[in-house]
Amino acid sequence: MSEDEEDQSPPPSDLRSQQQQQRPPCSPNKSRNCISSSSQTFPDHVLENVLENVLQFLESRTDRNAASLVCKLWWKVEGLTRSEVFIGNCYALSPTRLTQRFKRVRSLLLKGKPRFADFNLMPPDWGANFAPWVSTMAKAYPWLEKVDLKRIFVSDDDLALLAHSFPGFKELILVCCEGFGTSGIAVVANKCRKLKVLDLIESEVTDDEVDWISCFPEDVTCLESLAFDCVEAPINFKALEALVIRSPFLRKLRLNRFVSLEEVHRLLLGAPQLTSLGTGSFKHDNQSEQEQEPDYAAAFRACKSVVCLSGFRELMPEYLPAILPVCANLTSLNFSYANISPDMFKPIIHTCHKLQVFWALDSICDEGLQAVAATCKELRELRIFPFDPREDSEGPVSELGLQAISEGCRKLESVLYFCQRMTNAALIAMSHNCPELTVFRLCIMGRHRPDHVTGKAMDEGFGAIVKNCKKLTRLAVSGLLTDQAFRYMGEYGKLIRTLSVAFAGDSDMALRHVLEGCPRLQKLEIRDSPFGDVALRSGMHRYYNMRFVWMSACSLSMGCCKDVARAMPNLVVEVIGSDDDDENREFVETLYMYRSLDGPRKDAPQFVTIL
Amino acid sequence: MIGQLMNLNATELCLGLPGGIKAVDSPARSSVRNKRGFSETVDLMLNLQCNKEETVDLNNATASKEKTLLKDPAKPPAKAQVVGWPPVRNYRKNMMTQQKTSAEEEASSEKAGNGGGAALVKVSMDGAPYLRKVNLTMYKSYQDLSDALAKMFSSFTMGNYGAQGMIDFMNESKLMNLLNSSEYVPSYEDKDGDWMLVGDVPWEMFVQSCKRLRIMKGSEAIGLAPRAMEKYCKNRS
Numbered sequence: 001m002s003e004d005e006e007d008q009s010p011p012p013s014d015l016r017s018q019q020q021q022q023r024p025p026c027s028p029n030k031s032r033n034c035i036s037s038s039s040q041t042f043p044d045h046v047l048e049n050v051l052e053n054v055l056q057f058l059e060s061r062t063d064r065n066a067a068s069l070v071c072k073l074w075w076k077v078e079g080l081t082r083s084e085v086f087i088g089n090c091y092a093l094s095p096t097r098l099t100q101r102f103k104r105v106r107s108l109l110l111k112g113k114p115r116f117a118d119f120n121l122m123p124p125d126w127g128a129n130f131a132p133w134v135s136t137m138a139k140a141y142p143w144l145e146k147v148d149l150k151r152i153f154v155s156d157d158d159l160a161l162l163a164h165s166f167p168g169f170k171e172l173i174l175v176c177c178e179g180f181g182t183s184g185i186a187v188v189a190n191k192c193r194k195l196k197v198l199d200l201i202e203s204e205v206t207d208d209e210v211d212w213i214s215c216f217p218e219d220v221t222c223l224e225s226l227a228f229d230c231v232e233a234p235i236n237f238k239a240l241e242a243l244v245i246r247s248p249f250l251r252k253l254r255l256n257r258f259v260s261l262e263e264v265h266r267l268l269l270g271a272p273q274l275t276s277l278g279t280g281s282f283k284h285d286n287q288s289e290q291e292q293e294p295d296y297a298a299a300f301r302a303c304k305s306v307v308c309l310s311g312f313r314e315l316m317p318e319y320l321p322a323i324l325p326v327c328a329n330l331t332s333l334n335f336s337y338a339n340i341s342p343d344m345f346k347p348i349i350h351t352c353h354k355l356q357v358f359w360a361l362d363s364i365c366d367e368g369l370q371a372v373a374a375t376c377k378e379l380r381e382l383r384i385f386p387f388d389p390r391e392d393s394e395g396p397v398s399e400l401g402l403q404a405i406s407e408g409c410r411k412l413e414s415v416l417y418f419c420q421r422m423t424n425a426a427l428i429a430m431s432h433n434c435p436e437l438t439v440f441r442l443c444i445m446g447r448h449r450p451d452h453v454t455g456k457a458m459d460e461g462f463g464a465i466v467k468n469c470k471k472l473t474r475l476a477v478s479g480l481l482t483d484q485a486f487r488y489m490g491e492y493g494k495l496i497r498t499l500s501v502a503f504a505g506d507s508d509m510a511l512r513h514v515l516e517g518c519p520r521l522q523k524l525e526i527r528d529s530p531f532g533d534v535a536l537r538s539g540m541h542r543y544y545n546m547r548f549v550w551m552s553a554c555s556l557s558m559g560c561c562k563d564v565a566r567a568m569p570n571l572v573v574e575v576i577g578s579d580d581d582d583e584n585r586e587f588v589e590t591l592y593m594y595r596s597l598d599g600p601r602k603d604a605p606q607f608v609t610i611l
Numbered sequence: 612m613i614g615q616l617m618n619l620n621a622t623e624l625c626l627g628l629p630g631g632i633k634a635v636d637s638p639a640r641s642s643v644r645n646k647r648g649f650s651e652t653v654d655l656m657l658n659l660q661c662n663k664e665e666t667v668d669l670n671n672a673t674a675s676k677e678k679t680l681l682k683d684p685a686k687p688p689a690k691a692q693v694v695g696w697p698p699v700r701n702y703r704k705n706m707m708t709q710q711k712t713s714a715e716e717e718a719s720s721e722k723a724g725n726g727g728g729a730a731l732v733k734v735s736m737d738g739a740p741y742l743r744k745v746n747l748t749m750y751k752s753y754q755d756l757s758d759a760l761a762k763m764f765s766s767f768t769m770g771n772y773g774a775q776g777m778i779d780f781m782n783e784s785k786l787m788n789l790l791n792s793s794e795y796v797p798s799y800e801d802k803d804g805d806w807m808l809v810g811d812v813p814w815e816m817f818v819q820s821c822k823r824l825r826i827m828k829g830s831e832a833i834g835l836a837p838r839a840m841e842k843y844c845k846n847r848s
Contacts, residue, residue: 118700119696119700156743176702202702202703208743257709313709314709385699389704390692391692391693418699447696502698503696
């Protein structure tokens with residue numbers, strides 16, 4: 001489960017190092033002098049070796065970025081010893097720069113498209129292709145072991161190149177990616193003999209009618225994690241069963257909906273060492289020839305180590321009690337694809353005392369949330385998705401559920417909550433009850449909807465959240481909001497790194513409050529809000545320190561965007577149009593801007609104008 | 612007389628509204644200028660007390676991502692669905708849709724593809740180890756498609772594909788030369804189940820009738836040529 005996991009990260013080290021290069025750095029001569037004062041006889045290369053041996057233990061990105069700023073020698077050695085590189089925006093630098101700066105990379109985490117692209121706010125084929133990265137790394141890092149991509153376009157050819165170029169390849173994680181099919185997966189399965197992790201998460205995988213499961217090598221595998229719940233293609237179950245049997249290290253298995261409950265049952269009997277299971281379809285096939293229904297509960301009972309359960313596609317609720325034997329151990333439960341009523345839900349949740357992560361549909365209603373609050377005292381993360389994701393749908397959860405959660409789950413750190421009705425009072429209560437909150441994302445699905453009890457704007461509620469939740473780093477707001485809410489954000493949101501705004505605010509002042517007030521702001525995504533040129537200009541001192549700014553359907557003029565682009569040469573300012581190529585458009589459709597060390601990209605499609 | 616005119620206008624307005632409030636699927640599809648034009652016409656023509664809210668609704672639906680003018684919280688939001696709101700990923704929406712509909716409907720909605728109107732066809736190439744899928748609505752012409760296919764299968768064709776450009780059906784001898792060569796040509800299976808050479812019918816017709824693509828060696832495609840020419844001539848006349 002990694003929907004929108006965000007990393008707590010500072011800007012990419014390259015920018016800092018560039019800044020460092022612009023100021024005269026500690027020159028090699030100087031460093032020689034600095035060090036020689038304490039140990040006059042040691043030549044540079046010995047010091048380098050010592051440094052290398054020390055720096056290789058540094059794991060945290062932040063620490064490494066800091067270390068690389070000490071002096072040129074440290075910068076160089078840090079570059080030699082960094083084995084995992086995180087790139088939050090694939091267009092912030094070119095692949096060549098990566099390979100020049102870091103020489104011994106084993107692991108790459110790369111993020112591509114901005115998050116709002118998930119909601120059809122950007123035409124397809126915008127970019128974020130894996131191809132240039134994989135081809136450059138194929139030559140530079142033959143020892144590469146891990147690639148973790150999010151919102152990147154990956155083709156089958158890219159996967160084939162990856163499989164052929166990195167003999168020691170161990171981990172492939174593709175989150176919200178697209179562009180490839182089961183044929184590309186087959187090549188990876190077949191060629192990467194040391195593969196430990198193959199996780200396809202919420203990605204679009206085309207069905208090339210290839211039996212990729214059979215492509216894994218015949219002997220014992222190194223597989224520890226295999227997740228293919230998003231692959232919309234039938235699989236060869238016999239081959240899967242055989243694969244699981246010859247994968248003694250397999251701990252995490254996430255099946256797709258083409259694996260039936262009986263088949264899951266068989267797999268569980270053969271793989272009791274699993275810690276994380278994503279079931280396939282959870283319904284009994286009434287046409288099966290067996291006289292007696294298999295004892296599903298027994299299979300789950302045998303899995304003493306399962307702590308994470310997900311899946312439950314096509315759920316027949318009467319079979320849900322089969323999971324009861326493992327509930328007491330569960331730390332993570334994902335029901336977010338299962339339409340479960342409160343009555344079906346309550347007996348299950350009452351046994352889940354250790355639960356820390358819980359995802360579900362709003363079909364469990366406020367009643368179900370109250371049950372969660374009563375039982376799950378260790379809850380850290382809650383996500384409630386709408387069964388009917390329309391603006392004017394029924395809305396079975398409301399402020400009652402959220403209030404109950406805040407009272408019962410005091411250790412809560414992360415909330416994502418879709419609802420139709422909310423009150424300021426519930427948010428204020430949550431802000432007081434849950435001081436550990438770092439992520440608060442509330443989506444009141446009706447646009448501009450006020451507090452449904454008082455009729456007032458939601459300003460005070462969100463204000464309380466930013467004021468009282470002192471650890472808050474990520475915030476998404478909704479409902480009727482005036483500039484006042486943004487004043488609160490600017491005043492109190494000192495740690496906020498990611499802010500998501502939609503259909504909110506009255507004027508430019510709102511955005512100005514945020515741009516002038518939130519010093520840690522890195523990622524700003526805004527849609528359909530009345531923010532214009534004045535607001536955009538007010539943030540010019542910030543944009544180099546941010547990962548990106550997205551503003552769509554706001555009131556920005558082309559002239560202002562051009563001004564910003566002119567004033568900030570290391571900022572790539574993309575204007576993304578719609579089909580309506582009217583030169584006289586008053587406002588820019590979409591503005592997406594981000595800092596870049598290597599200038600504007602060369603692969604922009606024609607609907608993107610880089611200013 | 613005026614009363615009749617007003618009635619006519621009333622009818623016009625009613626006919627217009629459903630079209631105006633149609634859900635807009637993707638930003639690429641909103642033809643904002645046209646629809647805005649229509650509502651302007653409505654404004655001009657009508658002397659009826661046009662419900663201000665209705666006009667605003669039209670604008671809201673057509674310029675679906677512009678800030679709504681409905682600031683008054685007491686009024687219910689427009690019924691038109693706004694692009695990308697609520698912010699639920701397509702992946703999740705598709706999963707829920709599957710569970711709500713029957714298996715049969717699942718199949719057809721999957722084929723319809725995301726965003727509606729996608730024409731996904733499988734492309735196979737003789738000798739290549741795997742299939743691809745292309746969305747024909749992504750291309751505007753045979754040349755576009757030809758370029759895309761050439762790129763897709765470039766590692767296998769070693770330059771033998773696309774070098775000649777799209778097939779020139781007018782020049783029979785040129786066509787015959789091509790079909791005698793070892794160059795690759797694209798063929799497709801149409802709605803009737805016939806295999807034809809790509810390029811014989813107008814592009815739009817091709818997109819409608821193409822079910823599957825197969826890239827084969829020119830020499831193998833010879834069998835298709837007579838039929839292709841026949842159908843071509845039939846279509847031309």
